Amino acid sequence: MSHNKIKIGSVLPDVNGDITLNLTDLNDVSGTPTTDQYLQYNGSGWIPASASRAGSVEYIFIGQGESNAYSNSPHGTGAFTGTDDLYVYDTAPKNTITGATITSSSDWISSITLPAGNYLVSGQTLLEFSSSGHAAYGFYDSSNNRLTQLGIIGTSRSSFFGAGDLAYSIIELASSTTIKLKLDNVSGTLETGTNQANTPSEYGLIIIEKLA
Numbered sequence: 001m002s003h004n005k006i007k008i009g010s011v012l013p014d015v016n017g018d019i020t021l022n023l024t025d026l027n028d029v030s031g032t033p034t035t036d037q038y039l040q041y042n043g044s045g046w047i048p049a050s051a052s053r054a055g056s057v058e059y060i061f062i063g064q065g066e067s068n069a070y071s072n073s074p075h076g077t078g079a080f081t082g083t084d085d086l087y088v089y090d091t092a093p094k095n096t097i098t099g100a101t102i103t104s105s106s107d108w109i110s111s112i113t114l115p116a117g118n119y120l121v122s123g124q125t126l127l128e129f130s131s132s133g134h135a136a137y138g139f140y141d142s143s144n145n146r147l148t149q150l151g152i153i154g155t156s157r158s159s160f161f162g163a164g165d166l167a168y169s170i171i172e173l174a175s176s177t178t179i180k181l182k183l184d185n186v187s188g189t190l191e192t193g194t195n196q197a198n199t200p201s202e203y204g205l206i207i208i209e210k211l212a
Contacts, residue, residue: 060102061094062109063124063205070196073108080190083144085110086125086137086181089201097210099176109206111142111180114173118211121148122168123181126203128196132156133188138167140182147171150184170211181206 006013013019023029026046029039033048040049066089071077073087087108095102099115121139129135134154139147148169152160167181190196 056096058097058210059094060097060100060112060206060208062090062102062112062207063088063203064090064092065202066091067198068107068201069194069198070200071193072106073193073200074105074110075193077192077194079192080127080183080186082183082186084183086183086204087200088123088125088181088204088206097208100208103178111178112206112208113176113178114208116173116175116177118170118172120170120209120211121179122166122205122207123148124151124166124203124205125181126153126165126199128191128199129154130189130191130195133186133190134160135186135190136184137181138184139169139171139179142178142180144182146184147179154188156187 006019011019023033023039023046028045029047030045031048033039037048037050039046068089070087073089075084075087087110089108090104091107093102093104093109097114101113102109103111103113123137123139125137127135132155134152134156136150136152138150141147148167148171150163151165151167152163153165171179
């Protein structure tokens with residue numbers, strides 16, 4: 001009686017009719033893979049390929065909810081105008097973006113300088129009002145050009161049809177640019193720097209993620 005003539009690729013069954021196969025025994029698989037490689041179809045067959053690994057995300061994180069009176073910030077003790085700079089408090093801000101720098105005074109961050117690239121930025125503040133009203137704020141460059149959508153805070157925020165309290169956007173920078181949080185407009189009366197107490201330091205936040 002003759003043996004079974006079944007053949008898979010280049011492999012024949014043993015005397016018991018058993019066949020042991022490796023991937024490389026298949027006609028449409030070529031090459032010898034190494035550890036952590038996978039098979040990739042190249043249009044005519046399957047070949048070993050290495051998975052690309054994303055690099056570590058570069059980011060800036062400012063605002064850990066620490067308490068410090070806003071009168072200690074560069075704003076000082078006085079009143080606000082509709083276009084004042086806003087400051088975020090952090091005694092140990094995180095910065096892993098190559099080439100980026102953070103400018104601060106007494107741990108109150110006033111601006112961030114970013115190298116050319118694309119970034120996802122978000123910023124938050126919370127301010128005390130002495131009467132009903134709202135404040136709109138966003139990120140601006142050093143020439144006072146607004147770079148992001150506005151965040152809205154205050155008692156009359158509902159009139160903005162659900163607009164969020166974050167200043168949030170993707171920004172594309174062609175060259176090194178200094179950005180900062182800044183008031184855009186104010187309705188009603190903001191409390192003075194002294195009467196803001198710890199509220200801005202405990203709720204202020206900036207997160208920047210480099211995209212490319």
